[in-house]
Structures are given as structure tokens and as C-alpha cells.
Amino acid sequence: MGVIKKVLVSRKMPDRELHNGRLFVDLSENVHIHFRELRTIYSVPEFFEYANIISRSAKYLKRYLRLHPGYKEQQHFENEMVALGPEQQTTPLRKSPKPHKSTYFDDRLQIELQGEKVIDEIHVHYRDYRFVMNQETFRMWAGAMNEALENMDDFLENNTYERIEHPFRKEVVKDTYYESRNWAKPGKTEIPVKRRIRAMLLYVGGHGLVSFARRCKRAFK
Missing domain, CATH: 1.20.5 (Single alpha-helices involved in coiled-coils or other helix-helix interfaces)
Structure with a gap:
């Protein structure tokens, strides 16, 4: 969720290719989580930290839903801090070189055309994320990005936009009292x-x- 100031571009995407309907983990030169057309990269310690938080969050979420059976998706839009939210939101990651720096490909932006034998023709690498798509989807995606950039420049030229200071722009610091203050x-x-x-x-x-x-x-x- 966010607070939209301006929709820069909107497109209706074609259906995903059939092979982009999986979730699995593989171990190669590092650990990869594949979810549909997104692949994320982790060192072994980073992966276990991620998996531990997800596992614990799932238990907390099940407990919350058991206590609140009236919850309905797409009907409740208040951001309720459940599933370790209060704890993890103010807890820096511990298994990376720095909390905001990943072990691999921390500063990479690279777009590749793959060989003919690779089912995903285009790889877009953004830091340690990889998005995959065919050539037709990439053309749509790239065109939308260009249009969004033009629209953003036009909007900023004709409207005021001042960044508001946010505490999370600074280093995340463990707040041991957050949960006790904010949970009912x-x-x-x-x-x-x-x-x-x-x-x-x-x-x-x-x-x-x-x-x-x-x-x-x-x-x-």
C-alpha cells in the first residue's frame, strides 16, 4: 500500500507464460528463490534468515486469522501490524554485509537478451532481483517505463513535490518497545x-x- 500522488503509467499486461507458474528454491552459486517471473538471490545465511522470518510470520498470521475470523481480503485496508510486523519493521537484517546491502549484486542494473535455448528471452537484473519475460512483454515494459519517466518529468515541472523526512530513511534501529506500545x-x-x-x-x-x-x-x- 502507499499514497498515490500521480499514476505515471498504467498498462494491462498479457497473461504470463505457462512456465511462470511455479515457486521453488535452488542452490547453485548461491541460493535462488523462483516465484513466477521473479528470482531473488541470497547467500546461505541471508536465505536462512529470510526463511526463519517467513516461517515465524506464517505462524503469527495463522494465529491472527484464528482470532479474527471476520477478516476478508480486499475489504480491510487498514495496515494492521501482524505476523511479526511490529518486531521486524524495526529490526535490521543481521546476515548481510550491512542491513541495507546484500551479499551479491548489491549495485547491479543489467538487461540481457538470452540465447535461443533459454525459455525466458529477456532477463532484467535489478540489484539481486531478476525479472524474466519474453521479447513482446519486454517491449511493452520498456515503453511503459519511458512513458512513465516523461510523465514524471512533466508532473514535477508543473507541480510541487517536496520530500518529507521519514525516520526509515535513516539506519533502522531495533525498537524493543514498539510492540508493547502499539499492540492492543x-x-x-x-x-x-x-x-x-x-x-x-x-x-x-x-x-x-x-x-x-x-x-x-x-x-x-
């Missing part, structure tokens, strides 16, 4: 006790523990 106190939220217990069991042991607890409850009735 348990006693003040209208969440039934049974739902709290189910959420706790889900967080501790996953769906298996929740099912086991239900079976035990039925057995003792």
Missing part, C-alpha cells in the same frame, strides 16, 4: 477465551495440535 492489550480486545485458546494451540503446534485438542475434548465429554 489482551484484556481490551473482544476475543472469546475459546478462540484465544485455539489460536494459542495453532501457534504452538499447528493444525495437528488443534485437532488433537478437539479429540481430547470430545473424549472427555
